[in-house]
Amino acid sequence: MQTSATTDTMRPPYPAESGAGVYSNKLGMWVFLASDVMFFTALIGSYVILRFGMTEPWAKPGAVLNVPLTGINTFLLICSSVSMVKAYAAIADGKKYFLRKVAGQTLQDGGLKFWLLITIICGAGFVGVQVFEYIKLVGHGFTPTGYREGSVLAEHALADPVKYGAGVAGMYGSTFFTMTGFHGFHVTCGVVSMLYLYFTKVLPEKYSPQDYRGIEVIGLYWHFVDLVWIILFTIVYLI
Amino acid sequence: MTTPQPATTHVRPNYMLIWLYLFVMTIAEVLLAFELPVSQNIKLILLLFLAVWKALLVALYFMHLKFERWRLRLIFIVPLPLAAILITVVIMEKVF
Numbered sequence: 001m002q003t004s005a006t007t008d009t010m011r012p013p014y015p016a017e018s019g020a021g022v023y024s025n026k027l028g029m030w031v032f033l034a035s036d037v038m039f040f041t042a043l044i045g046s047y048v049i050l051r052f053g054m055t056e057p058w059a060k061p062g063a064v065l066n067v068p069l070t071g072i073n074t075f076l077l078i079c080s081s082v083s084m085v086k087a088y089a090a091i092a093d094g095k096k097y098f099l100r101k102v103a104g105q106t107l108q109d110g111g112l113k114f115w116l117l118i119t120i121i122c123g124a125g126f127v128g129v130q131v132f133e134y135i136k137l138v139g140h141g142f143t144p145t146g147y148r149e150g151s152v153l154a155e156h157a158l159a160d161p162v163k164y165g166a167g168v169a170g171m172y173g174s175t176f177f178t179m180t181g182f183h184g185f186h187v188t189c190g191v192v193s194m195l196y197l198y199f200t201k202v203l204p205e206k207y208s209p210q211d212y213r214g215i216e217v218i219g220l221y222w223h224f225v226d227l228v229w230i231i232l233f234t235i236v237y238l239i
Numbered sequence: 240m241t242t243p244q245p246a247t248t249h250v251r252p253n254y255m256l257i258w259l260y261l262f263v264m265t266i267a268e269v270l271l272a273f274e275l276p277v278s279q280n281i282k283l284i285l286l287l288f289l290a291v292w293k294a295l296l297v298a299l300y301f302m303h304l305k306f307e308r309w310r311l312r313l314i315f316i317v318p319l320p321l322a323a324i325l326i327t328v329v330i331m332e333k334v335f
Contacts, residue, residue: 021308030314037315041322049329061272071269075262082258085301089251223301227294233265234290238272239283 029217033224036186040228043182044235047175056167063163064142064153064172066133067237073129074233077187080122081226087115088219091212096205112215116194116202119222123191130184134177144177146170176236183232186225193218252300264293 022030051058061067095111102109110118141151146169148154157164165172197214201207207215268289271282299305304312 022311027311027314030311034314034318037318038322038325041318041325045322045326045329048326067269067273071265074265078258078261078265081297081301082254085254089254220302223297226301227297230293230297231290234268234286238268238286 023213025213025217026220029220033220036224036228040182040231043179044231047179047235050171050175054168054171057162057165058168059165059172060163061238063165064137064140065176065237066136069129069133070233070237073126073133074229076122076126076129077226077229080119080126081223083115083118083122084219084222086110087112087119088212088215090115091207091215092209094209096207112207113198113202116198116215120191120194120198123187123194123222127184127188127191130180130187142173142176144173146173179232179236183225183228186228190218190222190225193221252305254300257296257300260296261293264289 090110091112095109096113097111098113098117099108099110141148141153147157147164147166153164157166157169161167197218201214268286271277271285271289275282277285298315304315
Protein backbone atom coordinates (compact mmCIF):
# COMPACT_ATOMS: atom_id res chain seq x y z
CA MET A 1 0.00 0.00 0.00
CA GLN A 2 1.42 3.38 -1.03
CA THR A 3 1.66 5.78 1.85
CA SER A 4 2.17 9.48 2.27
CA ALA A 5 5.06 10.88 4.25
CA THR A 6 2.89 12.46 6.92
CA THR A 7 3.16 11.08 10.42
CA ASP A 8 0.52 11.32 13.05
CA THR A 9 -0.30 10.27 16.57
CA MET A 10 -2.86 7.51 16.15
CA ARG A 11 -4.28 7.69 19.64
CA PRO A 12 -5.22 10.88 21.40
CA PRO A 13 -2.77 11.39 24.29
CA TYR A 14 -5.34 10.35 26.85
CA PRO A 15 -5.07 7.86 29.74
CA ALA A 16 -5.52 4.34 28.43
CA GLU A 17 -7.14 1.28 29.96
CA SER A 18 -4.30 -1.00 30.98
CA GLY A 19 -5.81 -4.13 29.36
CA ALA A 20 -6.45 -3.21 25.73
CA GLY A 21 -4.11 -0.21 25.78
CA VAL A 22 -6.74 2.26 24.56
CA TYR A 23 -9.00 4.75 26.31
CA SER A 24 -12.29 3.44 27.66
CA ASN A 25 -14.60 5.10 25.08
CA LYS A 26 -12.70 3.46 22.24
CA LEU A 27 -12.59 0.09 24.00
CA GLY A 28 -16.35 0.34 24.57
CA MET A 29 -16.96 1.04 20.88
CA TRP A 30 -14.81 -1.93 19.84
CA VAL A 31 -16.71 -4.23 22.20
CA PHE A 32 -19.99 -2.91 20.77
CA LEU A 33 -18.72 -3.47 17.22
CA ALA A 34 -17.74 -7.04 18.13
CA SER A 35 -21.31 -7.66 19.30
CA ASP A 36 -22.62 -6.01 16.13
CA VAL A 37 -20.48 -8.41 14.06
CA MET A 38 -22.44 -11.26 15.68
CA PHE A 39 -25.74 -9.46 15.08
CA PHE A 40 -25.14 -9.00 11.37
CA THR A 41 -23.67 -12.50 11.11
CA ALA A 42 -26.95 -13.88 12.43
CA LEU A 43 -28.86 -11.91 9.77
CA ILE A 44 -26.48 -12.71 6.90
CA GLY A 45 -26.12 -16.35 8.03
CA SER A 46 -29.89 -16.79 8.13
CA TYR A 47 -30.14 -15.28 4.64
CA VAL A 48 -27.45 -17.58 3.23
CA ILE A 49 -29.03 -20.67 4.80
CA LEU A 50 -32.55 -19.76 3.69
CA ARG A 51 -31.44 -18.89 0.18
CA PHE A 52 -29.20 -21.85 -0.55
CA GLY A 53 -31.39 -24.29 1.40
CA MET A 54 -34.33 -23.59 -0.92
CA THR A 55 -35.01 -25.93 -3.80
CA GLU A 56 -36.77 -23.16 -5.75
CA PRO A 57 -34.62 -20.45 -7.38
CA TRP A 58 -34.20 -17.01 -5.83
CA ALA A 59 -34.87 -13.90 -8.00
CA LYS A 60 -32.02 -13.18 -10.44
CA PRO A 61 -29.73 -10.23 -9.58
CA GLY A 62 -31.19 -7.02 -10.95
CA ALA A 63 -34.61 -8.53 -11.71
CA VAL A 64 -36.33 -6.85 -8.76
CA LEU A 65 -33.70 -4.58 -7.20
CA ASN A 66 -32.26 -1.46 -8.82
CA VAL A 67 -28.54 -2.32 -8.87
CA PRO A 68 -27.22 0.85 -10.62
CA LEU A 69 -28.99 3.06 -8.05
CA THR A 70 -27.64 0.98 -5.16
CA GLY A 71 -24.21 0.99 -6.79
CA ILE A 72 -24.29 4.80 -6.63
CA ASN A 73 -25.45 4.56 -3.01
CA THR A 74 -22.55 2.23 -2.22
CA PHE A 75 -20.19 4.76 -3.77
CA LEU A 76 -21.78 7.47 -1.60
CA LEU A 77 -21.13 5.43 1.56
CA ILE A 78 -17.53 4.73 0.53
CA CYS A 79 -17.04 8.48 -0.04
CA SER A 80 -18.46 9.17 3.42
CA SER A 81 -16.00 6.71 4.93
CA VAL A 82 -13.10 8.53 3.26
CA SER A 83 -14.37 11.93 4.39
CA MET A 84 -14.72 10.55 7.94
CA VAL A 85 -11.11 9.40 8.02
CA LYS A 86 -10.07 12.77 6.53
CA ALA A 87 -11.97 14.48 9.38
CA TYR A 88 -10.06 12.30 11.84
CA ALA A 89 -6.72 13.12 10.18
CA ALA A 90 -7.62 16.84 10.09
CA ILE A 91 -8.25 17.13 13.82
CA ALA A 92 -5.18 14.99 14.57
CA ASP A 93 -3.23 17.66 12.66
CA GLY A 94 -5.01 20.43 14.57
CA LYS A 95 -7.13 21.60 11.60
CA LYS A 96 -10.35 22.71 13.28
CA TYR A 97 -11.39 25.09 10.50
CA PHE A 98 -13.84 24.57 7.59
CA LEU A 99 -11.74 25.48 4.53
CA ARG A 100 -8.49 27.40 4.30
CA LYS A 101 -6.69 28.79 1.26
CA VAL A 102 -3.34 27.27 0.39
CA ALA A 103 -0.82 29.50 -1.34
CA GLY A 104 -0.26 28.50 -4.96
CA GLN A 105 -3.17 26.02 -5.08
CA THR A 106 -6.69 26.36 -6.45
CA LEU A 107 -8.14 23.74 -4.09
CA GLN A 108 -8.60 24.78 -0.49
CA ASP A 109 -7.43 22.76 2.48
CA GLY A 110 -10.32 21.13 4.36
CA GLY A 111 -10.45 20.94 8.13
CA LEU A 112 -12.56 18.95 10.62
CA LYS A 113 -15.68 21.08 10.08
CA PHE A 114 -15.55 20.54 6.31
CA TRP A 115 -14.88 16.79 6.25
CA LEU A 116 -17.38 15.91 8.98
CA LEU A 117 -20.07 17.93 7.18
CA ILE A 118 -19.31 16.02 3.95
CA THR A 119 -19.64 12.75 5.91
CA ILE A 120 -23.01 13.81 7.33
CA ILE A 121 -24.29 14.86 3.88
CA CYS A 122 -23.15 11.58 2.26
CA GLY A 123 -24.66 9.54 5.12
CA ALA A 124 -27.97 11.41 4.94
CA GLY A 125 -27.86 11.00 1.15
CA PHE A 126 -27.45 7.24 1.57
CA VAL A 127 -30.50 7.06 3.86
CA GLY A 128 -32.48 9.25 1.44
CA VAL A 129 -31.66 7.02 -1.53
CA GLN A 130 -32.55 3.93 0.51
CA VAL A 131 -35.93 5.41 1.46
CA PHE A 132 -36.50 6.30 -2.22
CA GLU A 133 -35.59 2.71 -3.18
CA TYR A 134 -38.03 1.29 -0.59
CA ILE A 135 -40.85 3.55 -1.84
CA LYS A 136 -40.20 2.47 -5.44
CA LEU A 137 -39.99 -1.23 -4.53
CA VAL A 138 -43.19 -1.18 -2.48
CA GLY A 139 -44.84 0.80 -5.29
CA HIS A 140 -43.88 -1.95 -7.75
CA GLY A 141 -45.29 -4.56 -5.37
CA PHE A 142 -42.17 -5.85 -3.57
CA THR A 143 -43.07 -6.01 0.13
CA PRO A 144 -41.66 -7.92 3.14
CA THR A 145 -44.28 -10.61 2.50
CA GLY A 146 -43.45 -11.06 -1.19
CA TYR A 147 -45.03 -9.70 -4.38
CA ARG A 148 -48.32 -7.92 -3.71
CA GLU A 149 -51.24 -9.38 -5.59
CA GLY A 150 -52.15 -7.44 -8.73
CA SER A 151 -48.86 -5.48 -8.70
CA VAL A 152 -46.44 -5.08 -11.63
CA LEU A 153 -43.94 -7.47 -10.04
CA ALA A 154 -46.61 -10.10 -9.34
CA GLU A 155 -47.53 -10.04 -13.05
CA HIS A 156 -43.86 -10.29 -14.07
CA ALA A 157 -43.41 -13.20 -11.64
CA LEU A 158 -46.36 -15.02 -13.19
CA ALA A 159 -44.90 -14.56 -16.67
CA ASP A 160 -41.34 -15.54 -15.68
CA PRO A 161 -41.34 -17.37 -12.28
CA VAL A 162 -37.66 -18.39 -12.52
CA LYS A 163 -36.28 -14.88 -13.15
CA TYR A 164 -38.39 -13.35 -10.38
CA GLY A 165 -38.14 -16.26 -7.94
CA ALA A 166 -41.92 -16.48 -7.63
CA GLY A 167 -41.84 -19.52 -5.34
CA VAL A 168 -39.73 -17.87 -2.63
CA ALA A 169 -40.82 -14.23 -3.01
CA GLY A 170 -42.00 -14.02 0.61
CA MET A 171 -38.65 -15.25 1.91
CA TYR A 172 -36.81 -12.91 -0.46
CA GLY A 173 -38.83 -9.89 0.66
CA SER A 174 -38.54 -10.58 4.38
CA THR A 175 -34.75 -11.19 4.29
CA PHE A 176 -34.12 -8.19 2.02
CA PHE A 177 -36.08 -5.70 4.11
CA THR A 178 -34.73 -7.09 7.41
CA MET A 179 -31.06 -6.88 6.42
CA THR A 180 -31.13 -3.58 4.56
CA GLY A 181 -33.57 -2.11 7.11
CA PHE A 182 -31.34 -2.86 10.08
CA HIS A 183 -28.35 -1.50 8.19
CA GLY A 184 -30.30 1.64 7.28
CA PHE A 185 -31.19 2.03 10.96
CA HIS A 186 -27.47 1.85 11.83
CA VAL A 187 -26.68 4.53 9.21
CA THR A 188 -29.47 6.76 10.53
CA CYS A 189 -28.14 6.42 14.09
CA GLY A 190 -24.66 7.33 12.81
CA VAL A 191 -25.94 10.44 10.99
CA VAL A 192 -27.89 11.60 14.07
CA SER A 193 -24.84 11.03 16.30
CA MET A 194 -22.58 12.95 13.92
CA LEU A 195 -25.07 15.83 13.73
CA TYR A 196 -25.10 15.95 17.53
CA LEU A 197 -21.28 16.00 17.65
CA TYR A 198 -21.14 18.60 14.89
CA PHE A 199 -23.32 21.12 16.70
CA THR A 200 -22.18 20.46 20.28
CA LYS A 201 -18.46 19.77 19.85
CA VAL A 202 -17.15 20.47 16.35
CA LEU A 203 -18.64 23.91 15.65
CA PRO A 204 -17.73 25.21 19.17
CA GLU A 205 -14.19 23.84 18.49
CA LYS A 206 -14.08 21.65 21.59
CA TYR A 207 -11.84 19.05 19.92
CA SER A 208 -8.10 19.51 19.78
CA PRO A 209 -5.08 17.46 18.69
CA GLN A 210 -4.77 16.53 22.39
CA ASP A 211 -8.29 15.14 22.69
CA TYR A 212 -10.48 14.09 19.75
CA ARG A 213 -11.91 10.91 21.22
CA GLY A 214 -15.46 11.59 19.98
CA ILE A 215 -14.30 11.83 16.36
CA GLU A 216 -12.28 8.63 16.57
CA VAL A 217 -15.09 6.67 18.25
CA ILE A 218 -17.86 7.81 15.86
CA GLY A 219 -15.40 7.19 13.01
CA LEU A 220 -14.97 3.55 14.07
CA TYR A 221 -18.75 3.10 14.09
CA TRP A 222 -19.12 4.78 10.71
CA HIS A 223 -16.43 2.67 9.02
CA PHE A 224 -18.02 -0.47 10.45
CA VAL A 225 -21.38 0.52 8.93
CA ASP A 226 -19.57 0.98 5.59
CA LEU A 227 -17.86 -2.41 5.99
CA VAL A 228 -21.19 -4.16 6.63
CA TRP A 229 -22.73 -2.52 3.56
CA ILE A 230 -19.85 -3.72 1.38
CA ILE A 231 -20.75 -7.30 2.34
CA LEU A 232 -24.54 -6.73 2.11
CA PHE A 233 -24.29 -5.10 -1.32
CA THR A 234 -22.48 -8.13 -2.70
CA ILE A 235 -24.63 -10.88 -1.22
CA VAL A 236 -28.04 -9.17 -1.51
CA TYR A 237 -27.74 -7.26 -4.78
CA LEU A 238 -25.07 -8.98 -6.87
CA ILE A 239 -25.27 -12.70 -6.09
CA MET B 240 -7.48 1.65 36.35
CA THR B 241 -5.77 3.81 33.78
CA THR B 242 -2.19 4.22 32.76
CA PRO B 243 -0.56 6.98 30.74
CA GLN B 244 -0.61 6.12 27.05
CA PRO B 245 2.63 6.36 25.09
CA ALA B 246 2.47 8.58 22.03
CA THR B 247 2.80 6.42 18.94
CA THR B 248 3.69 7.58 15.48
CA HIS B 249 3.31 5.79 12.16
CA VAL B 250 3.17 6.60 8.50
CA ARG B 251 -0.36 7.70 7.65
CA PRO B 252 -1.93 5.70 4.80
CA ASN B 253 -2.86 7.41 1.56
CA TYR B 254 -6.61 7.49 2.19
CA MET B 255 -7.48 8.77 -1.30
CA LEU B 256 -5.64 5.83 -2.87
CA ILE B 257 -7.66 3.41 -0.73
CA TRP B 258 -10.82 5.25 -1.78
CA LEU B 259 -9.75 4.74 -5.43
CA TYR B 260 -9.20 1.00 -4.80
CA LEU B 261 -12.66 0.71 -3.22
CA PHE B 262 -14.26 2.63 -6.10
CA VAL B 263 -12.57 0.52 -8.79
CA MET B 264 -13.42 -2.72 -6.98
CA THR B 265 -17.09 -1.69 -6.65
CA ILE B 266 -17.26 -1.07 -10.41
CA ALA B 267 -15.47 -4.39 -11.01
CA GLU B 268 -18.07 -6.16 -8.82
CA VAL B 269 -21.01 -4.73 -10.76
CA LEU B 270 -19.38 -5.55 -14.12
CA LEU B 271 -18.52 -9.04 -12.91
CA ALA B 272 -22.07 -9.66 -11.74
CA PHE B 273 -23.78 -8.52 -14.92
CA GLU B 274 -21.35 -8.38 -17.83
CA LEU B 275 -18.65 -11.03 -17.47
CA PRO B 276 -19.57 -14.33 -19.19
CA VAL B 277 -18.22 -16.73 -16.55
CA SER B 278 -19.88 -19.59 -14.69
CA GLN B 279 -22.09 -18.85 -11.67
CA ASN B 280 -19.72 -20.58 -9.23
CA ILE B 281 -16.64 -18.65 -10.40
CA LYS B 282 -18.67 -15.44 -10.28
CA LEU B 283 -19.73 -16.23 -6.70
CA ILE B 284 -16.16 -16.87 -5.56
CA LEU B 285 -14.80 -13.74 -7.28
CA LEU B 286 -17.58 -11.53 -5.88
CA LEU B 287 -17.06 -12.81 -2.34
CA PHE B 288 -13.28 -12.38 -2.71
CA LEU B 289 -13.72 -8.75 -3.84
CA ALA B 290 -16.18 -8.05 -0.99
CA VAL B 291 -13.81 -9.47 1.64
CA TRP B 292 -10.89 -7.56 0.12
CA LYS B 293 -12.85 -4.28 0.27
CA ALA B 294 -13.97 -4.97 3.84
CA LEU B 295 -10.37 -5.68 4.85
CA LEU B 296 -9.18 -2.40 3.31
CA VAL B 297 -11.79 -0.51 5.35
CA ALA B 298 -10.98 -2.37 8.57
CA LEU B 299 -7.19 -2.18 8.23
CA TYR B 300 -6.74 1.36 6.92
CA PHE B 301 -9.87 3.38 7.76
CA MET B 302 -10.48 1.74 11.15
CA HIS B 303 -6.70 1.67 11.66
CA LEU B 304 -6.66 -1.98 12.77
CA LYS B 305 -3.35 -2.34 10.95
CA PHE B 306 -1.80 0.08 13.42
CA GLU B 307 -3.50 -1.13 16.60
CA ARG B 308 -2.10 -3.49 19.20
CA TRP B 309 -2.91 -7.20 18.92
CA ARG B 310 -4.92 -7.06 22.14
CA LEU B 311 -7.38 -4.68 20.48
CA ARG B 312 -7.38 -6.53 17.15
CA LEU B 313 -8.42 -9.67 19.01
CA ILE B 314 -11.68 -8.00 20.09
CA PHE B 315 -12.64 -7.68 16.43
CA ILE B 316 -11.18 -11.02 15.30
CA VAL B 317 -12.66 -13.25 18.02
CA PRO B 318 -16.31 -12.99 16.84
CA LEU B 319 -15.35 -14.07 13.29
CA PRO B 320 -14.65 -17.78 14.10
CA LEU B 321 -17.76 -17.72 16.31
CA ALA B 322 -19.72 -16.43 13.32
CA ALA B 323 -18.27 -19.21 11.15
CA ILE B 324 -19.27 -21.79 13.79
CA LEU B 325 -22.79 -20.33 13.94
CA ILE B 326 -23.30 -20.61 10.18
CA THR B 327 -21.67 -24.07 9.96
CA VAL B 328 -23.84 -25.50 12.75
CA VAL B 329 -27.06 -24.17 11.20
CA ILE B 330 -26.07 -25.46 7.76
CA MET B 331 -25.32 -28.89 9.26
CA GLU B 332 -28.76 -28.87 10.86
CA LYS B 333 -30.27 -28.12 7.45
CA VAL B 334 -28.22 -30.80 5.68
CA PHE B 335 -28.61 -33.63 8.24
